[in-house]
Amino acid sequence: MAGDQLTVLNALDVAKTQLYHFTAIVIAGMGFFTDAYDLFCISLVTKLLGRIYYHVDGAKKPGTLPPNVSAAVNGVALCGTLAGQLFFGWLGDKLGRKKVYGITLILMVISSIASGLSFGKSAKGVIATLCFFRFWLGFGIGGDYPLSATIMSEYANKKTRGAFIAAVFAMQGFGILAGGIVALIVSSAFDHHFKAPPYSVDPVGSTAPEADYVWRIVLMVGALPAALTYYWRMRMPETARYTALVAKNAKQAAADMSKVLQVELESEEDKVAKLSQRDSNSFGLFSREFLKRHGLHLFGTTSTWFLLDIAFYSQNLFQKDIFSAIGWIPPAATMNAIHEVYKIARAQTLIALCSTVPGYWFTVAFIDYIGRFAIQMMGFFFMTVFMFALAIPYHHWTLKPNRIGFVIMYSLTFFFANFGPNATTFVVPAEIFPARLRSTCHGISAAAGKAGAIVGAFGFLYAAQSKDPTKRDAGYPAGIGVKNSLIMLGVVNFVGMICTLCVPESKGRSLEELSRENEENDEADQTANATARTVPV
Numbered sequence: 060m061a062g063d064q065l066t067v068l069n070a071l072d073v074a075k076t077q078l079y080h081f082t083a084i085v086i087a088g089m090g091f092f093t094d095a096y097d098l099f100c101i102s103l104v105t106k107l108l109g110r111i112y113y114h115v116d117g118a119k120k121p122g123t124l125p126p127n128v129s130a131a132v133n134g135v136a137l138c139g140t141l142a143g144q145l146f147f148g149w150l151g152d153k154l155g156r157k158k159v160y161g162i163t164l165i166l167m168v169i170s171s172i173a174s175g176l177s178f179g180k181s182a183k184g185v186i187a188t189l190c191f192f193r194f195w196l197g198f199g200i201g202g203d204y205p206l207s208a209t210i211m212s213e214y215a216n217k218k219t220r221g222a223f224i225a226a227v228f229a230m231q232g233f234g235i236l237a238g239g240i241v242a243l244i245v246s247s248a249f250d251h252h253f254k255a256p257p258y259s260v261d262p263v264g265s266t267a268p269e270a271d272y273v274w275r276i277v278l279m280v281g282a283l284p285a286a287l288t289y290y291w292r293m294r295m296p297e298t299a300r301y302t303a304l305v306a307k308n309a310k311q312a313a314a315d316m317s318k319v320l321q322v323e324l325e326s327e328e329d330k331v332a333k334l335s336q337r338d339s340n341s342f343g344l345f346s347r348e349f350l351k352r353h354g355l356h357l358f359g360t361t362s363t364w365f366l367l368d369i370a371f372y373s374q375n376l377f378q379k380d381i382f383s384a385i386g387w388i389p390p391a392a393t394m395n396a397i398h399e400v401y402k403i404a405r406a407q408t409l410i411a412l413c414s415t416v417p418g419y420w421f422t423v424a425f426i427d428y429i430g431r432f433a434i435q436m437m438g439f440f441f442m443t444v445f446m447f448a449l450a451i452p453y454h455h456w457t458l459k460p461n462r463i464g465f466v467i468m469y470s471l472t473f474f475f476a477n478f479g480p481n482a483t484t485f486v487v488p489a490e491i492f493p494a495r496l497r498s499t500c501h502g503i504s505a506a507a508g509k510a511g512a513i514v515g516a517f518g519f520l521y522a523a524q525s526k527d528p529t530k531r532d533a534g535y536p537a538g539i540g541v542k543n544s545l546i547m548l549g550v551v552n553f554v555g556m557i558c559t560l561c562v563p564e565s566k567g568r569s570l571e572e573l574s575r576e577n578e579e580n581d582e583a584d585q586t587a588n589a590t591a592r593t594v595p596v
Contacts, residue, residue, distance in 0.1 A: 065309070067299050067316050067324050072217045072569050079319050083214045084223060086295060087207040088230035089288040093167055094200045095234025096241075097281040098136055101193070103242040103404050104274035105132055110266045110396040111274075112182035121258050121265070121391045128186060134516040135190045136197035137372070141509035143201020148502015151202075152495060155306065156210050157297045159202065164292060166199030167285045175279030201509070205502035208489035212497075213298035214319075217569050221426040221486055228485045229419035232477065236416055238277075239408030245276050246401040255395035266396040273397055300570065304494040344496055352575060356491055357500060359561030363435065364484040364508035366555035370442060370548045371476050373515035374469075382406050387462055414470035418477025430566045431483045432559065438479010439556040445472045446549030453542035480555060483562075484508065490565040493574040518547075 105124060114122035124132065143163070150159050173192040179185040207227055215223040249269055258265040296315035303312035313326040342348035382388045388402050426434060445468050449456060456465035484504070492500040565573050 065303055065312075065327055065330060067303060067309075067313050067327070068569075068571065070320055070322065070324060071214065071299060071316065074216045074320055076216070076219060077320070080215065080219075080223060082291075083211060083295070084226045086288060086291045087211050087227045089284050090164065090167075090203040090207055090292075091227055092230040092234040092237070093171075093281055093285040093288075094203050095231035096238045096284070097167065097171060097196055097200060097234075097278075098140070099235050100238035100242065100277055100281065101133060101136065103238060103407065104277055104400060105129060106391065106403065107270060107274050107396055107400050108132065108186070110391075110399070111271055112185060114266060118262065119392075121262075121396070123391075130517045131190050132186065132193075134513055136193040136200070137509050137512045137516060139194040139197025139199075140201040140204075141197075141506045141513070143198035144204050144502040144506040144509060145201075146198075146502075147202030148205035148499045148505070151206050151209060151498035151502075152305065155297050155301055156206055156213075156498065157292075157295060160206050160210070160292050160295070161289060163199045163202035163206065164285050164289045166202075167196060168282045168289075170196035170199060171282035171285070172279050175275040175277075177275075201502075201505070204485070204505040205489075205498045208485055208501050209498045210295070210298055212489035212570065213300040213494075217567060219427055220490065221431060221566060222423050224486045224489055225419070225423045225426050225482050228482055229416075229423055229477075232411065232416040232419040236408060236411040239404045239411055241280050242277050242400060242404035243408060245273055246397050246404060249273050250395070250397040250401060253397070255397065257394055257398075258392045258396075265394075270396045273400060300494045304576070341493075341495070344499060349496075353492060353500070355561050356563060357503065359558060359563075360484065360488045360491075360500075360504040361507035362558040363439075363480060363555055363562060364488075364504050365511035366551050366558060367439075367476070367480040367484055368508040368511035369515040369518075369551050370446075370472075370555075371481055371515070372512035373518070373544070373548060374472065374476075382466075387466060410466075410470055410473060414474040415477055418474040418479070419482060421474075421478040422482040425478075426482070426486065427566060430564050431487050432562060432564045434478065435480045435483040435559050435562065436556060438475045438477075438481070438483070439552050439559060441475035442472050442479065443549050443552040443556065445469075445475070446545055446552060450542055450545035450549060453545065480559070487562055487565055490570060491563060491573045493576050494570070497570075497574075 109124040109129075110121045112122070113124055113128075123129075147159055147163060170192050174189060174196060177185050177189040177192060179188050208224060211224045211227050212220060249267075249272065253267045253269040255265050255267040255270075296319065297306075297311075299312040299316045302308050302315065309328045309330070310326040313324040317324045342352075382403075383390075388399075388406055391399055394402065422434060449465065449468055449472075455461055488501040488504040489497065563573075
């Protein structure tokens, strides 16, 4: 009911784009910058970890992480992220967005530094310590997903809300890019000052002792942006929608948003008290009413995010293996350990710069014009097309003259992932659920995505393993394994298109209209009126 919309919420919905919008984007977005850096920088140094800690004296090839160890190193942060999304998503609805927001950053700073300081008397000890701290790093990262999305959606106006939420998520692209750049700088500096011969020349000396500093520095740099953001996060006021609709404090909501919007807003305590009475019998997450109103929506957001992340994280975490398979990154035995990090970082930085980052910002530019549904459907469609185009004639792409074509098409899958479902699956769950369940439902949707990422991280690693032991080289996973993996990812993307049909369009509508909270109030009014008519005077 339009008359029941609080003035403070309506003021946010119709507010012109102001400085506070961009401030909120930067504050929330720096968390995502850090998230992406911390999650994906590990893929830059996993081969280095194998060469340092799993080298066998007298071996004819560089040391590599065993499949189970590689899966653990790459996947443990994702497991922590899944747990953090569920826990902090729930906590954000119970305690408030702001109270929980700082905790996630502190956890990320401490865990980033601790990851780089991983210790142990043996290789297993170092890797076990690294996995322990990366789990807690992921736990902190997990909290950033529902909280950042919810805060931005509740601060934004309805006209450009999609662009603002997508802009927060787009900082992930810069985080991936920054990871590549930092690895390039660090590896280049160490390779220049501590020059080691290629493995084929000196199997022992090709992994200089200083290589152990490279991966530690790369991981610890992730603590810097999170630490720099903490002060500004703590200065942000709680969102008006949480304060008014969940905490039922109309006076505080009006006071906070008066400062933000720089206008005078009335508190409307009577209206909030009226809403509180109506909400006394409001449905919960596990109720039949929630299933009736939002069950299909929650299935749509969880299933599409799950399927998207199978493909997206497989591509990101193991693109170094794919580039090695087609020969774009030289065989490990032709390089020293630090120079291999440089080659991997250069390839991933190029992909991020040419396709990942532009894809995110195409979404920011067009999401409030084209709509969430159309962008997500288009993204899944083109990801499917390009995956099959790479997989079916896979051996054609492994020929040296065709490798650049492979890289271009592979880059396009990243572009349409980000100008597509990788952005929209983050945006929509922050818009379509009631305020009291918004953070929880976003956390559930995001956790489903991380479950898909775990499937992708562990599944792709084993699928790409060669069945022929003579071909198991760190630089060249078997082509047939990579081909089958690409086919599976194409099928996954196609199923994602089908599940997108369950996701509603949320463009240009208020959060209360999308979540049907006003409709809920209307029903409460009708029930009250009907009761009043049946009571004799």
